[in-house]
Amino acid sequence: MNAERIPDIIIGRLPVYLRALQRMAEKGVQTTSSQELGERVGISAAQIRKDISQFGEFGKQGTGYHIPFLLDKLRAILKVDRIWDVALVGAGDMGHALARYQGFSNRGFQIVMVFDNDPSKVGQMAGNFKVENTDVMVERIRAAGVKVAMLTVPAAAAQEAADLLAKAGVKAILNYAPISLNVPPDVRVQHIDPATHLQRMTYYL
Amino acid sequence: MNAERIPDIIIGRLPVYLRALQRMAEKGVQTTSSQELGERVGISAAQIRKDISQFGEFGKQGTGYHIPFLLDKLRAILKVDRIWDVALVGAGDMGHALARYQGFSNRGFQIVMVFDNDPSKVGQMAGNFKVENTDVMVERIRAAGVKVAMLTVPAAAAQEAADLLAKAGVKAILNYAPISLNVPPDVRVQHIDPATHLQRMTYYL
DNA sequence: TAGATTGTTAATCGATTAACAATC
DNA sequence: TAGATTGTTAATCGATTAACAATC
Helix, strand or coil, X not given: CCCCCCCHHHHHHHHHHHHHHHHHHHCCCXXXXXXXXXXXXXXXXXXXXXXXXXXXXXXXCCCEEEHHHHHHHHHHHCCCCCCEEEEEECCCHHHHHHHHCCCCHHHCEEEEEEEECCCCCCCCEECCEEEEEHHHHXXXXXXXXXXXXXXXXXXXXXXXXXXXXXXXXXXXXXXXXXXXXXXXXXXEEEECCHHHHHHHHHCCC | CCCCCCCHHHHHHHHHHHHHHHHHHHCCCCEECHHHHHHHHCCCHHHHHHHHHCCCCCEECCCEEEHHHHHHHHHHHCXXXXXXXXXXXXXXXXXXXXXXXXXXXXXCEEEEEEEECCCCCCCCEECCEEEEEXXXXXXXXXXXXXXXXXXXXXHHHHHHHHHHHHHCCCCEEEECCCCCCCCCCCCEEEECCHHHXXXXXXCCC
16 A cells, blocks of 8 residues: 555556456456456556555455455545536537537546536537537536536637636536646546547558 | 657647648638647647657747648648548448548549448438448448448447448558457557547546 | 455656856 | 757666565
């Protein structure tokens, strides 16, 4: 065990372990080893043991890790042993796809509101949600205590929307706009930009 | 200049610089400094200078970097000074959103074919593309010499689809399925999984 | 017990930062 | 020239790996 600050890079790998373990559990596998898990996710066994051991002694010598137990621990560490309400901002194609995506609920998230500033979209449906006007966003998010948002507006509108989200008390933004957001230090941002991801690979072609 | 192997972590930052510079260029800005660029993307000035200097001396003491020049260099390094044809596999909501996405062409990519194995989707339109049957995928990709693919099929179908893509000669896969893919060593994979990205932030909430 | 695999230490490896001479 | 900023070196910091005693 270790009470010191855990490096960000380790936190970043835990969701990958969690995802792989969840898949194994679905297949009914009860036990795994750092070796086996490492092969699945492409990370060395030593690193997996070291990462996990930052948080406790969750394995057993000779037998490895009991998957349901390790799942519980990882979910608790990552705070996805609960369901986070998520606000979706931007009801374009990507927003609609996310609103209809079935994969969030068993990973700790559920969309609860959808916003757009285009009057022709407000009032329309996105998945099961009625699109609301961005005018009421800060108020709605604050009242609901939502801390997590996904941003799928055009690049030109993204910074302004991020400012509103920060103002509304959102602390985690998943940004689909192809632009680096400027946010207060207590707000975390993750980027999803397909072009950027593709460009990380073309260098090697 | 430096002919040695460039670390992956540096290559991974170049698309971020490229994106920020492209945005500055659109606004008509001609020149920037490592300091200014660093503030925009949240990376130290020293690191930006070091990263860029791996590939040549692209700046000028006293004045910084000429943006159009640096853009050209970065595009050439990342091999996005051309347009890569991309195959899209999976014509669900996410596939449709990507097929209609306008942001690829000025970043070095264009979708040229869309596949799905669901007979009810084959023949339908996704963006401007007629969805083709996965049966003909290997042959079509091979014949067209496509090297880049985006994978938006359900998790259960992703590994099989990845195997076909590898067989077809694809060397870069952008994987939207929430599963770690197993591919030959000469194939690169990047993951886009919104739940994983969100889980990297909930730890800090 | 014998075999397997953890948790952890120490060694290695790699990345980041600070500082500054060079120079535009 | 004076001011600004690069490219690069050396120092620091942090992450990964290898190895193995502990133990299930």
